[in-house]
Amino acid sequence: MNGSDHNRWSEDLAAYMLGALEPGETAEFERHLADCERCQAELRWFDPAVQSLPEAVERQEPPPQLREALMAEVRADVRPAPAKARRWRSRPAMAFAVAVLLIAVAGGYEIGAGDSGNNGDNTVLSTREHGISVKMVREGEGGTLHLANLDQLPSDKVLEAWVRREGTVEAVPALLVPDRKGQAETTIADMSGVDTVMVTEEPQGGSEEPTSPAIVTMSVPQ
Amino acid sequence: MAVRREKAERLADEELMPLVGRKDPEAFEVLYDRHGGVAYSLAYRVVGDRAAAEEVTQEAFISVWRSGARFDATRGSVRSWLLSVVRNRAIDFLRSKAGKAPKLDFDDDSALEQRPAAERTEEEALRRETAVEVRGALGKLPGEQSKVIELAYFGGFSHSEIAEILQLPMGTVKGRMRLGLEKIRGELAEGLA
Numbered sequence: 287m288n289g290s291d292h293n294r295w296s297e298d299l300a301a302y303m304l305g306a307l308e309p310g311e312t313a314e315f316e317r318h319l320a321d322c323e324r325c326q327a328e329l330r331w332f333d334p335a336v337q338s339l340p341e342a343v344e345r346q347e348p349p350p351q352l353r354e355a356l357m358a359e360v361r362a363d364v365r366p367a368p369a370k371a372r373r374w375r376s377r378p379a380m381a382f383a384v385a386v387l388l389i390a391v392a393g394g395y396e397i398g399a400g401d402s403g404n405n406g407d408n409t410v411l412s413t414r415e416h417g418i419s420v421k422m423v424r425e426g427e428g429g430t431l432h433l434a435n436l437d438q439l440p441s442d443k444v445l446e447a448w449v450r451r452e453g454t455v456e457a458v459p460a461l462l463v464p465d466r467k468g469q470a471e472t473t474i475a476d477m478s479g480v481d482t483v484m485v486t487e488e489p490q491g492g493s494e495e496p497t498s499p500a501i502v503t504m505s506v507p508q
Numbered sequence: 509m510a511v512r513r514e515k516a517e518r519l520a521d522e523e524l525m526p527l528v529g530r531k532d533p534e535a536f537e538v539l540y541d542r543h544g545g546v547a548y549s550l551a552y553r554v555v556g557d558r559a560a561a562e563e564v565t566q567e568a569f570i571s572v573w574r575s576g577a578r579f580d581a582t583r584g585s586v587r588s589w590l591l592s593v594v595r596n597r598a599i600d601f602l603r604s605k606a607g608k609a610p611k612l613d614f615d616d617d618s619a620l621e622q623r624p625a626a627e628r629t630e631e632e633a634l635r636r637e638t639a640v641e642v643r644g645a646l647g648k649l650p651g652e653q654s655k656v657i658e659l660a661y662f663g664g665f666s667h668s669e670i671a672e673i674l675q676l677p678m679g680t681v682k683g684r685m686r687l688g689l690e691k692i693r694g695e696l697a698e699g700l701a
Binding site: 296297298299300301303304305306307308331332333334335336337338339340341342343344345346347348349351352353355356357359360361363364459460461490492494 | 512513514531533536537540541544545546547548549550552553558561562565566569570573574584585588591594595599639641642643646657660661662664665666667668670679681682683685686688689690692693696
């Protein structure tokens with residue numbers, strides 16, 4: 287390639303970087319760029335200028351509902367995944383959690399004795415505990431846990447759901463944060479073998495293992 | 509396995525992307541919290557309407573969520589890639605609205621101002637310094653150069669469309685784009701010196 291060749295393409299470089307070439311011109315320029323070290327070097331030099339353009343726009347505060355809608359869609363995408371990611375067996379901390387859970391059940395906090403029914407194809411368990419309304423809707427192999435009348439949490443706390451399956455307690459991946467109406471829900475992808483569902487208050491980000499007594503404990507009929 | 513929020517917050521963007529590719533909501537949430545603000549601001553700058561900016565930003569992030577594995581770290585930062593996705597979506601949105609002209613604020617200095625906000629991290633502080641430099645550099649550009657850059661980058665117009673709008677030869681438009689970018693790049697280089 288001689289100098290005049292390069293100058294011809296060099297004129298297009300800024301327009302290319304600003305996305306202002308026509309589609310055919312873009313393809314032609316990219317073919318040239320693949321073999322032209324001078325254009326590649328110029329492109330690298332100009333790159334910070336182009337990348338900085340969006341940083342200079344006036345900042346607008348995104349509406350909170352954007353984040354909520356986005357994360358709802360994202361979490362809906364992962365719902366089919368089996369909730370077998372985190373399991374602990376025979377670990378001291380888990381022994382505490384299981385003990386808390388069993389004490390809660392034995393101590394009269396069991397919810398399984400609450401109302402149950404069949405809503406079409408969905409089995410529904412519902413009751414109240416500590417003023418919290420709890421509803422579990424079975425949907426195929428999974429289920430959705432609905433909580434209502436929840437108190438607002440401090441900003442550094444979240445609710446985390448757990449299931450017990452064959453003596454092993456597992457965390458439910460999606461954490462719960464009550465909305466303005468004091469409602470929260472989470473999906474349990476795989477309910478097979480689950481005999482108990484419980485909810486604990488945990489630090490922001492959730493815990494690997496339950497660290498506080500359950501505020502809700504629900505027995506699930508097999 | 510879902511990475512917990514606290515752990516995800518400690519990861520660099522480039523480390524989050526493989527997790528996003530494996531459908532980790534916490535990793536994705538951290539990515540949004542880091543870049544959602546500038547992404548929405550860019551979308552709003554292009555489409556000029558809050559509801560449309562919200563739609564564009566959501567679509568862009570969902571496309572990132574569903575195609576996170578396509579990010580190529582050798583071609584730039586996650587933030588740049590993400591913002592290019594947002595810009596492309598916003599330009600597509602404008603083009604889909606037949607007859608709707610993009611928002612162009614050539615004479616509106618407030619468009620280049622930035623509201624003060626809490627600087628959560630050193631990185632964010634650095635970005636804000638860069639933003640100040642770029643606003644300064646754009647402000648120093650002759651109007652004829654900033655105009656073609658804004659029409660191309662924020663308006664999504666091709667050089668031939670800009671030539672038609674401004675009644676200029678296409679070579680002049682390309683030349684002004686190049687001169688404008690050279691000056692911005694020069695200002696950035698001085699800022700780093």
